[in-house]
Amino acid sequence: MTFTVLTCEFMHESNTFSRYQTGLPQFQVDTLFHGDEAIRARRNANTELAGFMDVAEPAGWNVVHAISAHAVPGGQVTKAAYDHIAGTILEAARSNRLDGVLLGLHGSMVPDFCDDGEGYLLGLLRAELGGDIPIAVTLDLHAMVSEDMVRHAQIFVSYKTYPHVDMRETGAHAARILDRAMKGEIAPRTIRVHVPMLDEANSGRTDIPETRALYERARDAETGGLLAVSVNAGFTGADVSCVGATVLATYDSRDPGAEDAARQVTEDLADRIWQGRTKKRNVFIEVDEAAAEALSWRGDRPLVIADYADNPGAGAYGDATALLKGLLDAGVRGAVFAPMVDPQAARELHRSRQGETVTVTIGGKGDPDFGGGPLTVTGVLRKLSDGAYVGDGPIQGGLAHSFGPTAVIDVDGIEVLVVSEAQQMVDLQQLRAFGIEPTARKVLALKSMQHFRAAFEPIAGKVIVCDAGALATPRAERRRYSRAPRPLWPLDRDFERVPAA
Structure with missing residues (x-):
């Protein structure tokens, strides 16, 4: 059977403290390619799209690539830019009978009309497609993952390197899980645990032992019914309701032991992040x-x-x-x-x-x-x-x-x-x-x-x-946070994290 899969890349890390906005010209300067043009430009580089195609081509998918849009981190994304790019994705979803969706997102995009650009987009897609079409998402290691994101998509895979050098590998990982889901071999679900910290103590640096160990633990756990484990270090430049570090586990809901394993590994990693909150290595x-x-x-x-x-x-x-x-x-x-x-x-x-x-x-x-x-x-x-x-x-x-x-x-x-x-x-x-x-x-x-x-x-x-x-x-106290959930380390220090239920 040939699967028709909608793919796209829509990435921005939005600093809400910036006086500037990020409009369509900023995407045009960096990356704004439609359809096959995007595949030609990004197929042979270290990109999520290249990883998608590494799986799609041998699997024989019919790939409908809507758009690749990326702008250098900056101020909030304007509604005009967001609507143009998201509209392109939604139109492709309406115009094709899809078996799956594969999205390269950042996870810390803040448009000027809501706190959660990725969650909003996934909600629009889910409303368009209904509940049965599997949606797989790749994320930057510095994603701020909201409850809405996990509610609307079944599969999440984040980078495991900082500096980020595994974009293609991450794209292929997500694509493999999606392929199995479309074949009916698995029924993926994702659980999320939030850590009340602006970001992981070393911002996810995988060149130092303490933080690298988190990603090694995540990678080692990806066996059997545990399909992907992601540690998202968070992004301190966004004053939004979903700010903070998170741990995700995508698991096969048909595997009788997978959900318990997912809850165990996410709680273990979240606790490690919390216990390491005072152990900064950067001088x-x-x-x-x-x-x-x-x-x-x-x-x-x-x-x-x-x-x-x-x-x-x-x-x-x-x-x-x-x-x-x-x-x-x-x-x-x-x-x-x-x-x-x-x-x-x-x-x-x-x-x-x-x-x-x-x-x-x-x-x-x-x-x-x-x-x-x-x-x-x-x-x-x-x-x-x-x-x-x-x-x-x-x-x-x-x-x-x-x-x-x-x-x-x-x-x-x-x-x-x-x-x-x-x-x-x-x-x-x-x-x-x-x-x-x-x-x-x-x-x-x-x-x-x-x-x-x-x-x-x-x-x-x-x-x-x-x-x-x-x-x-790094002196977060110099920025005025008003929307971030409190208490939140290091803005607040006299509290303890409550483990996930």
């Missing part, structure tokens, strides 16, 4: 300490400074200036600072020619209270570009991206990559494409929390993490 240093270490660095390979709090990958503005100013004030040379997200400055620099000495005001436009205000600098314009590049690393390998109009300005020995479109640093081609060889630089100051490690840690002599006070600061 966040101040700007002056980071600048001093950069000045004294004598290693054979670059010192990498993660500008953690201004990570565009967490919805920060990417234009904070505090760390750059600290490096300049300390007299650091042979350094790179990337990116500085400032389309206005990029436009101004494009009015000059390469090799000219220019003066420009950069950064500080999103919110100078988070990470520093505008900084006026004078330097030599080294490179002008349209910002296009193709990644070749573990995360973006084979995928075409663009920073938009881009310039490199050398300010007293620090090459600043000024870009128009927000992206965090995850791939060496984000420097090499603009004439900067990262292995030949003394210091690399990168706006990223963790994903930079996949490509940049192998070339680094040392990595340090700086909290320069921008919007994604």
Whole structure:
């Protein structure tokens, strides 16, 4: 029998504290492909869609791919953008007789009209399809999983790596479960346990033993009637009713022991997350300490400074200036600072020619209270570009991206990559494409929390993490949460978690 399966990718991590919104142009800049165009663009890369197709093609599915839509994390998704993308998915559901649905979602999308973008979409699909069609969902490790999501879909599989390098593997895992469900071999259901924490203590970092053990436990449990176990670390940038870490277990409801096993493993993992709430491994240093270490660095390979709090990958503005100013004030040379997200400055620099000495005001436009205000600098314009590049690393390998109009300005020995479109640093081609060889630089100051490690840690002599006070600061108390459920660690500390019933 040939199964007809609706597939799509609709992903956004929404920072509700951002002053900006994410509209359709932001999806168009990053990823907005329809139908077969999406399959051509994403089939041979590390994407959920590639994983879907790895299963669909040998299984002989008739794949109806509606859309692949992804925007860089930022402010809430506008209703217009949401309705356009969700409408495309719903129209494909109405127009085809489906045997199953396979969705690549993020899990932390917040539109401007509700708290739970994924739960709302799944509710619309379920109303359209009725209760019998199996729906499988892949999620980012930093998903905030709501009760509505689990109510409307039967199958959930989340990434198990951070930096995220298992997108394709996750897509294939979900597709295999869906295939068995459509064949009638299994009857999947998913249970959810919420942990009253903004996020897991180490934000899901799988490069450290304590947190990696959670994902190893989840993977080891995936036997027999336990089809998928997912640990979702949560996302601190969203002030919504479903914020927090969760554990999911998708199980075969026909297996007599599977539901009890699912409840046991989810409760065990939730308790481990809670017991580890005070055991942070990241050491966040101040700007002056980071600048001093950069000045004294004598290693054979670059010192990498993660500008953690201004990570565009967490919805920060990417234009904070505090760390750059600290490096300049300390007299650091042979350094790179990337990116500085400032389309206005990029436009101004494009009015000059390469090799000219220019003066420009950069950064500080999103919110100078988070990470520093505008900084006026004078330097030599080294490179002008349209910002296009193709990644070749573990995360973006084979995928075409663009920073938009881009310039490199050398300010007293620090090459600043000024870009128009927000992206965090995850791939060496984000420097090499603009004439900067990262292995030949003394210091690399990168706006990223963790994903930079996949490509940049192998070339680094040392990595340090700086909290320069921008919007994604680990000091959660600097953000005003009003919709998040309370009590919630670490905003509240004098309470104990109640185990799931």
